[in-house]
Amino acid sequence: MPRYAAMTMVHREAVYLRLWIRHYEPIVGRENLYILLHGGDPLMMAEAEGCRLIYLPRFEVSADFDRDRFALLNAYADFLLTQYDGIVAGDVDELVFVDPALGLGLFELAEQHRSQSPVLKAFCLNVIEAESDPAFDPAAPVFAQRRLARMHEEFCKPLIAFQSPKWAPGYHAAAHPPYLPDGLYLAHLHYMSQHVYAEVARSRIQTLEDNPQIREGHRFKADWWGKGARHNRLYNANANALPRLPFDQTIGTLVEKLRGNVVPSRFGRKIQTMSFGDRPQVVLELPDRFAGVL
Numbered sequence: 001m002p003r004y005a006a007m008t009m010v011h012r013e014a015v016y017l018r019l020w021i022r023h024y025e026p027i028v029g030r031e032n033l034y035i036l037l038h039g040g041d042p043l044m045m046a047e048a049e050g051c052r053l054i055y056l057p058r059f060e061v062s063a064d065f066d067r068d069r070f071a072l073l074n075a076y077a078d079f080l081l082t083q084y085d086g087i088v089a090g091d092v093d094e095l096v097f098v099d100p101a102l103g104l105g106l107f108e109l110a111e112q113h114r115s116q117s118p119v120l121k122a123f124c125l126n127v128i129e130a131e132s133d134p135a136f137d138p139a140a141p142v143f144a145q146r147r148l149a150r151m152h153e154e155f156c157k158p159l160i161a162f163q164s165p166k167w168a169p170g171y172h173a174a175a176h177p178p179y180l181p182d183g184l185y186l187a188h189l190h191y192m193s194q195h196v197y198a199e200v201a202r203s204r205i206q207t208l209e210d211n212p213q214i215r216e217g218h219r220f221k222a223d224w225w226g227k228g229a230r231h232n233r234l235y236n237a238n239a240n241a242l243p244r245l246p247f248d249q250t251i252g253t254l255v256e257k258l259r260g261n262v263v264p265s266r267f268g269r270k271i272q273t274m275s276f277g278d279r280p281q282v283v284l285e286l287p288d289r290f291a292g293v294l
Contacts, residue, residue, distance in 0.1 A: 004107050005083075006088045007087055008034075009092070011037075014044060016196075019189065021047065027105065030050045034054065035048050061207055061210075070168070077161060090157065093188065097184075097185055097186075100292075102183045119179070120161075120179060121184075122157060122160070123186065125149035127142065127192040128149060129236050141294055144292070149284050150283050150284070177272055242282055247285060
């Protein structure tokens with residue numbers, strides 16, 4: 001039997017970590033969940049009890065945090081791949097899953113595509129909070145509460161790796177030609193609940209206050225972290241105003257459009273990615289069969 005692990009890095013995102021563990025524990029086992037914990041936090045440590053915790057210092061956060069973070073994540077992924085047949089990685093608010101219609105587990109699907117590419121991309125579903133949605137309950141399945149998603153090509157990430165991925169910052173690209181299997185999806189939970197994200201936003205504002213060097217020459221990052229809650233509200237408001245299309249009647253066209261447009265990544269001309277060209281201005285209504293997968 002192939003041996004797989006799951007890996008993430010996290011700082012004070014307890015709800016997302018709880019959902020991440022709940023999703024991947026039945027797939028790989030708690031003992032194969034590798035969590036790089038950036039800074040000590042008793043709540044996070046309690047959430048991750050029984051997982052493989054790697055404690056990282058957080059005396060300060062540099063202006064080049066993403067570059068430094070991915071130097072570490074790539075090195076750690078390379079080490080795990082000396083012990084495992086494959087890994088699934090990603091930010092803690094990103095969960096990779098398989099369409100239940102395929103009748104396959106996550107790594108059953110991965111094994112079917114292993115010979116096609118060293119890394120597998122997952123089609124991104126940016127899960128949004130509809131105006132009529134109730135407050136998010138972390139104890140209940142995600143897709144039983146949130147049934148709408150928007151697409152974003154840069155979040156169609158190569159998160160399953162069989163060989164050294166050499167990820168660009170944010171996992172947005174890898175040093176391998178992009179390969180997107182049918183039925184492999186990434187649920188990006190960043191926008192699923194403004195209330196849940198508010199805690200993350202407060203933590204990032206505190207990080208900016210404690211580390212003023214981040215603002216020096218990194219205006220975009222400082223703006224993203226400092227105004228995260230506002231951005232979250234605007235994204236959801238814009239998404240709620242878009243036309244809604246049924247998932248099953250639309251997803252095939254979207255996937256083929258991505259596959260047919262391989263372009264240089266903004267992370268370097270030697271790195272390729274897939275692009276919609278013009279981002280689809282629609283929201284997908286997720287099917288009932290997704291309700292229990294997260």
